Amino acid sequence: xxxPTHAPGAAFQSCLEAALKQCPFLIDRWTSRLADxxxxxxxxVADSWERHQLQDAISVLKxxxxxxxQGFSERLKKAMAAxxxxxxxxxxxxxxxxxxxxxxxxxxxxxxxxxxxQAVETARLQxxxxxxxxxxxxxxxxxxxxxxxxxxVKVDSNPLRPEIMALALLELLQSLPASxxxxxxxxxxxxxxxxxxxQSLYVFLNDFLAGQGIAPAAYGVIxxxxxxxxxxxxxxxxxxxxxxxxxxxxxxxxxxxTAQENASTHAGRRPLLTLDLLHHLLIGDYExxxxxxxxxSEFGTEELVHQDxxxxxxxxxxxxxxxxxxxxxxxxxxxxxPPPSAPVAxxxxxxxxxxxxxxxxxxxxxxxxxxEQVASDERLLAPVQQMIASAEPxxxxxxxxxxxxxxxxxxxxxxxxxxxTRASLGYANENAAGFPExxxxxxxxxxxxxxxxxxxSDDFASLLRDFERRQSRNTPENRKMQRLAVxxxxxxxxxxxxxxxxxxxxxxxxxxxxxxxxxxxFLTGPWAQVMARERLAVLGKTSGGSPSAFSLAxxxxxxxxxxxxxxxxxxxxxxxxxxxxxxxxxGLLSIDFPAEQSRPFFDELMLVHQAALKAVxxxxxxxxxxxxxxxKMFVENSASMPLWLAPSEVQDSGFMNDPDxxxxxxxxxxxxxxxxxxxxxxxxxxGKIELDLGDWVDLLVDMQWLRAELTWxxxxxxxxxxxxxxxxxxxxxxxxxxxLLTLDLVKVVSQQxxxxxxxxxxxxxxxxxxxxxxxxx
Numbered sequence: 001x002x003x004p005t006h007a008p009g010a011a012f013q014s015c016l017e018a019a020l021k022q023c024p025f026l027i028d029r030w031t032s033r034l035a036d037x038x039x040x041x042x043x044x045v046a047d048s049w050e051r052h053q054l055q056d057a058i059s060v061l062k063x064x065x066x067x068x069x070q071g072f073s074e075r076l077k078k079a080m081a082a083x084x085x086x087x088x089x090x091x092x093x094x095x096x097x098x099x100x101x102x103x104x105x106x107x108x109x110x111x112x113x114x115x116x117x118q119a120v121e122t123a124r125l126q127x128x129x130x131x132x133x134x135x136x137x138x139x140x141x142x143x144x145x146x147x148x149x150x151x152x153v154k155v156d157s158n159p160l161r162p163e164i165m166a167l168a169l170l171e172l173l174q175s176l177p178a179s180x181x182x183x184x185x186x187x188x189x190x191x192x193x194x195x196x197x198x199q200s201l202y203v204f205l206n207d208f209l210a211g212q213g214i215a216p217a218a219y220g221v222i223x224x225x226x227x228x229x230x231x232x233x234x235x236x237x238x239x240x241x242x243x244x245x246x247x248x249x250x251x252x253x254x255x256x257x258t259a260q261e262n263a264s265t266h267a268g269r270r271p272l273l274t275l276d277l278l279h280h281l282l283i284g285d286y287e288x289x290x291x292x293x294x295x296x297s298e299f300g301t302e303e304l305v306h307q308d309x310x311x312x313x314x315x316x317x318x319x320x321x322x323x324x325x326x327x328x329x330x331x332x333x334x335x336x337x338p339p340p341s342a343p344v345a346x347x348x349x350x351x352x353x354x355x356x357x358x359x360x361x362x363x364x365x366x367x368x369x370x371x372e373q374v375a376s377d378e379r380l381l382a383p384v385q386q387m388i389a390s391a392e393p394x395x396x397x398x399x400x401x402x403x404x405x406x407x408x409x410x411x412x413x414x415x416x417x418x419x420x421t422r423a424s425l426g427y428a429n430e431n432a433a434g435f436p437e438x439x440x441x442x443x444x445x446x447x448x449x450x451x452x453x454x455x456x457s458d459d460f461a462s463l464l465r466d467f468e469r470r471q472s473r474n475t476p477e478n479r480k481m482q483r484l485a486v487x488x489x490x491x492x493x494x495x496x497x498x499x500x501x502x503x504x505x506x507x508x509x510x511x512x513x514x515x516x517x518x519x520x521x522f523l524t525g526p527w528a529q530v531m532a533r534e535r536l537a538v539l540g541k542t543s544g545g546s547p548s549a550f551s552l553a554x555x556x557x558x559x560x561x562x563x564x565x566x567x568x569x570x571x572x573x574x575x576x577x578x579x580x581x582x583x584x585x586x587g588l589l590s591i592d593f594p595a596e597q598s599r600p601f602f603d604e605l606m607l608v609h610q611a612a613l614k615a616v617x618x619x620x621x622x623x624x625x626x627x628x629x630x631x632k633m634f635v636e637n638s639a640s641m642p643l644w645l646a647p648s649e650v651q652d653s654g655f656m657n658d659p660d661x662x663x664x665x666x667x668x669x670x671x672x673x674x675x676x677x678x679x680x681x682x683x684x685x686x687g688k689i690e691l692d693l694g695d696w697v698d699l700l701v702d703m704q705w706l707r708a709e710l711t712w713x714x715x716x717x718x719x720x721x722x723x724x725x726x727x728x729x730x731x732x733x734x735x736x737x738x739x740l741l742t743l744d745l746v747k748v749v750s751q752q753x754x755x756x757x758x759x760x761x762x763x764x765x766x767x768x769x770x771x772x773x774x775x776x777x
Contacts, residue, residue: 011212012147016080018208019160019201023073026197030190031065033197037189057185064176071172079168080159105759106409108279116279120770125170125191127771130162132195136202137162142216143209153219160205165198166191273365275770278763281362282407344368344392351400363399366406366762371395373758374421379750383439384424387446388417394449402457406759412461414755419464420445421754423471425696426725428707428749433725441470478727485729486712488649489719495591496643497716498532511558516608519561522601527554529644530587550590553583557605566612573612592646643718643733653721654729656701656736689720689734689741696749697722699730699740706730707749 035058042054111119130137141161145153155161169190173183348368355361374380375389398405398413405411420442427435448454448463503524506512514520527550534550556576560566566573581602588598645655695710699722708722708730721731732740740746752760 009147009149011209011214012144012149014212015144015147015205015209016159019205020073020076022201022204023076024069026201027069027072030193030197031061031068033193034186034190035061037193038185041189053181054185057182060176060178060182061186064178067176068172071175072168075168075172076165079164079171083159083164105406105756105763108275108282108763111279116276120275120767122167122170123767124771125187126163126166128191129166129195129198132192133162133199133202136199136206139216140202140206140209142219143206143214145217147209147214150217153217160202162195162198166194169194273362273369273762273766273769275763275766277358277362278366278766281359281366344389344396347393347396351396355400360400363406364396367392367395367399369762369765370755370758373761374417374754377421377754377757379754380421380424381427381430381435383430384420384442387442388420390446391449393452394454397452397455398457398460401455412457412464416460416464416467418753418755419467419471422694425750425754426707426709428698428705432707438471441467481727481729482711482723485653485721485731488645488652489655489712489714489721489731492643492645492649492653493714493716493719494536495529495532498535499528499644502531502535503528506554509558511562513558513561516561516604518600518604519608522598523554523557525644526588526591526593526598526601527557527584529591529593533591534587550583550587553580553587556580557584560605560612561608563608563612566609570613573609577609592648594647652729653731656730656732689717689737691720691737691748691751694753695751698747698749699724700745701730 038054038058038061042051042058045051045054108116141155141158142153144158144160148154148157150157170187173186176183178186348364351364352361355364371389371392375385375392377385380388395405395413395417402411402413405413408414423438424442427438429435430439445463445467454460454463506524506528507514512523530550531554534548538548557580560573560576560580584602588595645653649655691710691713693710693713697708697710699706699708701724706724706728708724710720711723712721713719718734719731720734720737721729723729737746741748
């Protein structure tokens with residue numbers, strides 16, 4: 001194996017610096033080639049006005065050539081910094097220049113018309129640029145991932161990927177004193193040329209990293225069991241696109257055009273769903289009947305049956321193309337999922353034909369795409385997928401009467417679908433405890449949804465109330481368990497934070513003697529916890545305890561530890577010892593500290609006191625020998641004091657120890673971690689843990705895998721609590737969670753709701769349609 005001449009982190013920085021140095025040369029070639037391309041284009045244009053516009057665009061380009069060359073590097077630095085900041089944020093801000101794969105349904109509602117149009121323009125530029133450099137990008141991304149410390153290729157972590165480069169170029173061009181028409185002429189040929197120039201750059205950078213001994217990382221696909229990031233699921237699905245579920249009592253799809261033939265047949269027509277139309281649907285622009293349904297009136301009912309599914313084709317093609325590039329799926333696997341069954345397809349077509357507003361037609365289209373995505377989501381068990389697919393007619397009828405279903409997240413129908421899918425994620429398989437009862441309830445819901453009279457928000461609200469009542473974990477017993485667990489963890493977090501501060505205060509005292517490891521560990525560990533509880537009681541944040549009593553006991557302990565001083569005052573020491581021992585034991589009882597764990601300290605304290613009582617006056621006292629076999633049980637450094645929970649707190653919260661050190665008496669993890677304490681084996685897990693309330697994981701507990709939901713995170717983000725079936729609690733510190741993730745003892749199942757993912761997929765489809773439509777125009 002080749003030994004790298006540079007460490008991965010150093011090679012990564014060197015690569016970025018090399019790329020920035022190449023930027024002026026890249027842009028110089030780009031502007032020169034672009035001017036030539038526009039000149040050649042102008043020679044073939046018959047219209048004098050357009051030829052004049054092209055000549056003006058060439059003139060403006062040459063006038064601003066120096067500004068483009070000098071400004072691109074800075075724009076690229078800003079784009080890379082913004083990309084890094086976006087990845088580190090828990091929530092992504094709305095931005096017009098994001099790639100197609102990260103378009104969010106919820107973000108779309110917040111965007112203005114100009115932002116929507118700019119998003120489409122940017123996406124098309126990014127797509128064209130990427131087409132020209134995919135060959136070089138694949139090899140370069142593999143080596144750069146290694147240089148970033150990644151074991152597997154993570155394309156989105158490449159700060160020099162085409163999307164970022166194209167965004168930097170677009171923002172630079174938009175800052176120049178040029179008209180929109182002029183910039184459009186630049187990008188007409190400039191996107192292709194930029195892709196070709198990036199191809200050369202990626203080949204150069206790949207050779208640069210290879211010269212430093214950086215081997216390429218492996219490409220891989222994240223399976224459903226490990227979860228997926230919002231907006232990126234399509235590129236991470238497993239090796240095939242599964243067929244849609246079939247349902248009893250439903251006829252097969254009518255014989256006719258295949259999906260590929262259908263896509264070709266309608267390739268020349270404008271797509272039904274585009275980003276701007278979806279945007280206007282979300283903001284309620286199509287509520288009145290004044291908007292004619294021109295986008296749909298040209299199609300007959302039978303054609304709509306065939307065309308209905310075709311709008312998912314671009315997104316599916318994109319996902320499969322990416323998998324093919326990685327050698328993970330064959331071309332024959334494309335578009336294997338059939339269109340919806342005949343009754344549903346005809347219902348969609350009939351409802352579109354009868355639609356009175358464009359909003360109604362769009363809503364029907366969106367419902368169809370959304371249900372298809374939900375019903376094929378691999379996180380859902382097959383019976384749940386079937387139930388959701390069979391319920392599509394109810395949601396289609398609702399879309400006709402209430403298009404606000406999409407823009408209002410609190411709409412009863414959307415909440416019902418979300419509640420069903422979220423609850424179903426609690427079952428890892430069909431044999432899981434409680435799943436038969438859950439499935440029976442779903443079947444009852446499906447029967448009710450099959451009633452054609454269920455068509456408005458009130459009907460769905462009634463179904464939602466019944467579903468939540470029957471599925472709710474919010475029973476009195478579960479509420480009590482949740483309350484006790486949260487109370488225990490909050491109390492522990494507050495006490496431990498205060499204990500860290502007190503431990504530092506103890507070490508800073510002038511009478512503190514740090515010559516016995518066991519005693520030092522006790523005073524800055526358990527006794528700091530005792531004093532923390534006492535101090536919090538004074539502040540009114542906990543109950544019980546005698547204010548300042550244990551703080552006074554610390555004064556006596558420190559006095560008695562000065563052997564030379566205690567020798568001169570043996571009578572005082574003899575009088576002090578009984579009360580001191582009693583105070584120490586009472587203090588430990590106040591935090592429910594196990595007596596067997598404190599025994600080493602009392603043994604050492606007794607040896608110190610015996611030395612003081614037996615010492616010959618006038619001779620220096622002999623230091624007590626440190627017992628490493630006992631001292632190693634305690635943590636000495638207060639800066640990395642571990643989080644300690646009392647046995648009762650452990651029981652109430654289901655607190656889990658660190659698998660790296662299950663015998664540590666202080667539990668497993670430090671509440672305040674020193675820098676660099678994270679695991680370097682998995683760079684993706686360092687730093688903030690990206691989990692939100694409602695996320696589902698598979699957790700290994702007592703050698704059994706449990707499906708659990710993240711139900712609570714402490715205010716400081718240092719404690720996490722999961723809940724599995726039956727209301728069982730599993731809590732841990734952030735460090736323990738990070739360790740479990742690294743060891744694959746916690747596997748993320750879902751980090752975003754199934755419905756939210758499906759709607760994001762709809763937005764991505766609309767974006768892709770817009771980009772394709774823009775390319776035809």
